[in-house]
Amino acid sequence: MLPEVKIDKKNFHKLDLSQLPTPCYVIDLNIVKQNLQLLRKIKEQTSVNILLALKAFSLKKIGPMISDYLDGTSASGLNEAKLAKKYFRGLVSTFAPAFKESEIEEIVKLSNHLIFNSLNQLEKFSVKAQSEDVDIGVRINPIYSEVKEKKYNPAGFDSRLGIHYDKLKDIDFKNIDGIHFHSLCEQNFSTLKNTWDVIYPEIKTYFKFLKWINLGGGHHITRNDYDVNELINFLNEIKVRTKCKIFIEPGEAIFFQSGILVGEILDVLKSKDSKIPNIAITDISPTCHMPDVIEAPYRPKLMNESINDNGINVLIGGPSCLAGDNIGSYNFISLPKIGEKIVFLDQAHYTIVKTNFFNGISHPSIFFWDSKKNELELVKNYTFKDYEMRL
Numbered sequence: 560m561l562p563e564v565k566i567d568k569k570n571f572h573k574l575d576l577s578q579l580p581t582p583c584y585v586i587d588l589n590i591v592k593q594n595l596q597l598l599r600k601i602k603e604q605t606s607v608n609i610l611l612a613l614k615a616f617s618l619k620k621i622g623p624m625i626s627d628y629l630d631g632t633s634a635s636g637l638n639e640a641k642l643a644k645k646y647f648r649g650l651v652s653t654f655a656p657a658f659k660e661s662e663i664e665e666i667v668k669l670s671n672h673l674i675f676n677s678l679n680q681l682e683k684f685s686v687k688a689q690s691e692d693v694d695i696g697v698r699i700n701p702i703y704s705e706v707k708e709k710k711y712n713p714a715g716f717d718s719r720l721g722i723h724y725d726k727l728k729d730i731d732f733k734n735i736d737g738i739h740f741h742s743l744c745e746q747n748f749s750t751l752k753n754t755w756d757v758i759y760p761e762i763k764t765y766f767k768f769l770k771w772i773n774l775g776g777g778h779h780i781t782r783n784d785y786d787v788n789e790l791i792n793f794l795n796e797i798k799v800r801t802k803c804k805i806f807i808e809p810g811e812a813i814f815f816q817s818g819i820l821v822g823e824i825l826d827v828l829k830s831k832d833s834k835i836p837n838i839a840i841t842d843i844s845p846t847c848h849m850p851d852v853i854e855a856p857y858r859p860k861l862m863n864e865s866i867n868d869n870g871i872n873v874l875i876g877g878p879s880c881l882a883g884d885n886i887g888s889y890n891f892i893s894l895p896k897i898g899e900k901i902v903f904l905d906q907a908h909y910t911i912v913k914t915n916f917f918n919g920i921s922h923p924s925i926f927f928w929d930s931k932k933n934e935l936e937l938v939k940n941y942t943f944k945d946y947e948m949r950l
């Protein structure tokens with residue numbers, strides 16, 4: 560998640576926090592449905608195929624609901640492909656930077672599209688895929704990106720992801736069904752258009768061989784300011800121009816603003832020294848529960864943060880031993896109290912899929928919330944057994 564994205568609290572200010580054990584993720588299924596409805600509208604107006612990128616969010620319990628709206632899933636390897644087949648419907652498109660010999664047979668059986676990252680891998684495994692009638696794709700590196708943070712830019716010249724254009728002439732496209740690229744991250748339509756304008760002259764000679772083109776993820780379609788109409792026009796135009804089926808595989812856009820992470824203030828340390836911040840320790844650990852806060856890094860939005868200039872700044876940190884297990888510095892009207900609940904917004908995607916048990920810190924429990932009926936459903940809570948089992 561990048562820092563500049565504007566986040567809305569949606570209906571979460573109406574949720575009664577007192578009934579929730581902390582830490583916990585709460586997913587408002589109505590927001591997920593609203594996001595899916597917009598994606599369905601785009602599908603209806605363009606016949607684009609939309610796959611859920613499981614890496615962003617993979618709670619199997621709503622697999623059937625998501626499958627009612629979308630065309631399938633994109634998987635990052637064997638386990639996600641298995642999850643896709645078991646709990647979701649539709650097409651499974653699998654990409655990995657490199658597939659393993661020991662897993663490829665199973666992956667081929669589970670997948671409809673297999674996307675290779677190099678000529679080596681293509682040479683090694685494409686016969687296996689063809690024997691099972693699986694579509695073969697190649698991932699190309701557009702070498703164009705508007706992502707500033709190197710860690711999140713898959714399309715750098717030195718990226719390990721995707722084949723450079725000058726190598727495409729070494730591929731026999733008679734055996735290739737599709738081209739895939741992924742170079743966006745939380746971006747509006749203009750970035751997709753700019754990327755396409757760079758890619759188009761490099762790949763247009765191959766369209767006659769191809770069945771499909773997959774435009775990857777990172778399309779921030781469900782954000783208020785996203786140019787949906789421009790996207791619709793573009794998808795229709797390239798469908799005609801390339802005579803290919805067009806796929807996109809968003810993750811974040813499906814769950815954007817649909818989830819929160821609720822925690823409790825465990826301790827408050829008021830500072831008497833201007834060099835030392837006021838500190839609040841919570842039961843939310845960024846390193847365990849929202850690692851992108853540290854990895855990206857970014858500052859998650861705190862619900863109801865004070866905008867009062869006379870407020871008090873408090874550094875909020877987690878319960879782990881990691882010195883940098885800090886969420887960020889936030890403004891409060893008055894010093895928060897021990898036992899108070901706090902809520903971080905937009906925590907559904909790239910969180911639950913990334914939690915870990917560092918320090919033995921438990922995962923947050925997971926709730927679904929129907930904000931229209933104000934009904935909560937506990938999906939999962941974690942005990943010592945879960946921690947013990949994974950070691």
Ligand SMILES: Cc1ncc(COP(=O)(O)O)c(C=O)c1O
Nearest residue numbers: 612615741776777778809810811
């Ligand atoms: C190949 C690929 N496809 C799709 C996605 C989903 O991206 P997002 O969740 O930003 O839409 C990613 C994210 O890293 C990706 O690497």
